[in-house]
Amino acid sequence: MIRVEKVHKSFGTLDVLKGVSIDVDKGEAVVLIGPSGSGKSTLLQCINGLEPIQRGRIEVDGTDVFAPQTDLNVLRRRIGIVFQQYNVFPHLTALGNVTLALRKVLGKGRAEAEAVAMRQLERVGLGDKSHCHPGTLSGGQQQRLAIARALAMEPGYMLLDEITSALDPELVGEVLTVLRDLRADGMTMLIVTHEMDFARDVADRLAFFDDGLIVEAGPPAELFDSPKTERLQLFLRRLTQQRT
Amino acid sequence: MTVLMTLAACAIGTLLGVLAGLAKVALGPTLRAPLDAATDALRSVPLLVQLTLLYAGLGILGLPLNPFTAGAIGLSLYAAAYIGEIVRGGILAVPITLRKAARGLGLTRRQEYVHVVLPVGLISALPAWIGVLVGVVKDSAIAAVIGYIELLRTAQIIITRTQEPVIVLLAAGVFYFVICYPVSQLGARLEARFKL
Amino acid sequence: MKYDLRFWVVWEAAPDLLRGAQVTLLIAVATMVGGLVLAFPLAIARRRDHGLLRSGAAAWVEAARNTPCLFQIYAFYFGLGAFGIFLDAWAATSLALLFNNAGYTAEILRGGLAAVSPNQMKAARSLGLTERHAYLAVIVPQVLRIVYYPLTNQFIWSLLNSSLGAIVGLTDLSGVAMVYQSSTFRTFEFFLVIGAIYFLMAKGVLGLARVSAWRLFRY
Numbered sequence: 001m002i003r004v005e006k007v008h009k010s011f012g013t014l015d016v017l018k019g020v021s022i023d024v025d026k027g028e029a030v031v032l033i034g035p036s037g038s039g040k041s042t043l044l045q046c047i048n049g050l051e052p053i054q055r056g057r058i059e060v061d062g063t064d065v066f067a068p069q070t071d072l073n074v075l076r077r078r079i080g081i082v083f084q085q086y087n088v089f090p091h092l093t094a095l096g097n098v099t100l101a102l103r104k105v106l107g108k109g110r111a112e113a114e115a116v117a118m119r120q121l122e123r124v125g126l127g128d129k130s131h132c133h134p135g136t137l138s139g140g141q142q143q144r145l146a147i148a149r150a151l152a153m154e155p156g157y158m159l160l161d162e163i164t165s166a167l168d169p170e171l172v173g174e175v176l177t178v179l180r181d182l183r184a185d186g187m188t189m190l191i192v193t194h195e196m197d198f199a200r201d202v203a204d205r206l207a208f209f210d211d212g213l214i215v216e217a218g219p220p221a222e223l224f225d226s227p228k229t230e231r232l233q234l235f236l237r238r239l240t241q242q243r244t
Numbered sequence: 245m246t247v248l249m250t251l252a253a254c255a256i257g258t259l260l261g262v263l264a265g266l267a268k269v270a271l272g273p274t275l276r277a278p279l280d281a282a283t284d285a286l287r288s289v290p291l292l293v294q295l296t297l298l299y300a301g302l303g304i305l306g307l308p309l310n311p312f313t314a315g316a317i318g319l320s321l322y323a324a325a326y327i328g329e330i331v332r333g334g335i336l337a338v339p340i341t342l343r344k345a346a347r348g349l350g351l352t353r354r355q356e357y358v359h360v361v362l363p364v365g366l367i368s369a370l371p372a373w374i375g376v377l378v379g380v381v382k383d384s385a386i387a388a389v390i391g392y393i394e395l396l397r398t399a400q401i402i403i404t405r406t407q408e409p410v411i412v413l414l415a416a417g418v419f420y421f422v423i424c425y426p427v428s429q430l431g432a433r434l435e436a437r438f439k440l
Numbered sequence: 441m442k443y444d445l446r447f448w449v450v451w452e453a454a455p456d457l458l459r460g461a462q463v464t465l466l467i468a469v470a471t472m473v474g475g476l477v478l479a480f481p482l483a484i485a486r487r488r489d490h491g492l493l494r495s496g497a498a499a500w501v502e503a504a505r506n507t508p509c510l511f512q513i514y515a516f517y518f519g520l521g522a523f524g525i526f527l528d529a530w531a532a533t534s535l536a537l538l539f540n541n542a543g544y545t546a547e548i549l550r551g552g553l554a555a556v557s558p559n560q561m562k563a564a565r566s567l568g569l570t571e572r573h574a575y576l577a578v579i580v581p582q583v584l585r586i587v588y589y590p591l592t593n594q595f596i597w598s599l600l601n602s603s604l605g606a607i608v609g610l611t612d613l614s615g616v617a618m619v620y621q622s623s624t625f626r627t628f629e630f631f632l633v634i635g636a637i638y639f640l641m642a643k644g645v646l647g648l649a650r651v652s653a654w655r656l657f658r659y
Binding site: 284285288289290291292293294296297299300301303304378382383384385386413416417420421424425428 | 502503505506507508509510511514515518519596600601603604606607614627628631632634635638639642643
């Protein structure tokens with residue numbers, strides 16, 4: 001499981017996380033929602049060690065992420081992360097993107113790596129695009145490529161950081177479908193999203209972030225239908241205003 | 245002496261360069277061709293060779309100009325070639341969205357060019373233009389070779405006489421550096437300012 | 441015009457001119473390759489936030505870019521003489537161009553490194569790649585594509601600037617022409633011809649670069 005204990009993080013003088021605690025059990029799908037800048041994305045990048053924390057503790061399967069003796073490279077094989085800006089490697093083909101880590105990190109041979117890669121590409125619906133460069137792919141396709149790339153490492157946990165926020169509306173659906181399939185396969189996921197319908201469907205637990213703290217947490221039905229705190233009520237009201 | 249030549253070259257080079265750049269954007273392909281060829285030649289041949297040719301050519305034509313003028317002309321042409329390309333690039337790089345906005349507001353084609361394309365284009369070319377000017381300052385040293393007494397040559401003469409090359413060279417080096425460094429820093433700062 | 445052009449004099453000097461062109465190319469290639477090798481550590485040092493390495497690299501790069509190339513050649517040819525090191529024209533020009541190329545190339549590389557989004561590094565590290573692997577497999581290939589044409593231009597520039605070595609006696613293309621013009625007084629003819637040769641060399645390099653780019657980078 002992923003255990004986040006009273007984590008504080010700041011960028012210079014700006015405090016972004018002000019004592020966040022949350023656990024993600026194996027097989028759970030936890031969704032983080034909240035206004036922009038509330039610290040959700042930052043938390044994700046702290047979990048796999050990309051961003052340092054000032055106080056608190058983050059544990060993945062019992063390993064302290066920020067202990068000096070922890071080998072982050074090894075840890076990151078167990079955690080898959082997908083970013084808002086896809087960050088696919090433009091100079092490699094789709095297949096190349098997926099096989100890179102398989103070969104360099106897991107040490108697989110070329111044939112084996114390509115076989116695994118093709119399986120993942122087909123899983124996300126990009127089987128016929130394996131020899132294309134990302135520049136020729138749409139945003140949705142690039143994001144699905146990023147997902148396949150992370151999945152190929154067979155991680156125990158997937159961190160998904162607003163992965164549909166940079167996409168045109170008509171491309172969001174195809175990515176969410178992949179996520180739903182992933183969920184159906186039982187992947188443990190920590191998701192940051194603005195897609196509320198998706199959150200309601202997929203989440204086992206929801207956590208509402210505001211200004212660096214988790215203000216409210218619980219099953220989605222509870223948070224959406226009977227929000228307890230005023231801040232969550234305000235947030236949900238603003239969302240519905242947007243829709244009409 | 246050198247300073248005057250450098251300044252003259254900068255001024256004339258800029259004038260010619262801007263005209264050339266504008267011409268390249270405005271003219272049709274057949275008229276542009278000789279201009280492009282000249283620019284190409286000026287940028288693909290060493291300055292040393294160009295200056296020597298100029299001096300020798302002028303001698304053939306029977307007009308042996310003094311080294312100051314010859315150097316100024318040579319440097320001006322050299323600079324103009326680069327500035328022409330920079331101006332052309334700057335003007336062409338004005339985003340089409342900006343121009344559509346101008347026309348959308350009702351500006352005529354002429355107004356669009358005078359009030360939007362040219363100002364934006366020329367300003368975006370400013371950092372690169374400063375870079376060329378720095379280059380002219382440095383290349384003035386080459387102009388010395390064709391017989392003009394200037395700082396470095398003076399240094400050379402002094403070297404053979406005083407046998408203290410290091411101090412003289414150091415002085416010359418510091419001189420060039422003190423001029424070029426702040427100017428190129430200015431250029432870099434301008435570039436950061438105008439990043440779209 | 442009382443002057444009559446005599447190009448056949450140039451034709452007679454052809455073998456020596458070609459040998460000079462060889463020298464020019466050799467120096468240009470050697471100093472470019474050497475400059476590139478030196479530029480990598482320089483560029484990386486400059487990207488640090490502070491320290492002796494950063495200041496040292498900055499000093500080198502700024503000195504190379506803000507002083508005339510001719511001056512740099514003089515510094516190696518005459519300047520070192522004061523310390524008892526007497527380099528011949530060949531060595532002085534090569535070292536000066538090396539110094540110069542390293543400085544300019546370092547700036548090009550620095551720009552290239554900065555142009556690759558740090559997100560690429562994030563993605564690579566997130567997959568578990570070590571820093572070294574991430575640089576080699578993800579960052580460097582992208583940097584190479586970005587810096588390819590600037591580097592090509594730098595090479596052409598150093599090719600043309602090698603002519604300055606002739607001033608201190610180097611027998612490159614310009615040097616040979618200078619020697620001949622001082623004996624035949626056919627300055628115009630000689631320099632017109634070598635001007636054309638330089639032009640062709642520059643265009644040749646550019647063409648070669650374009651063809652290679654097309655084959656190396658397919659996207």
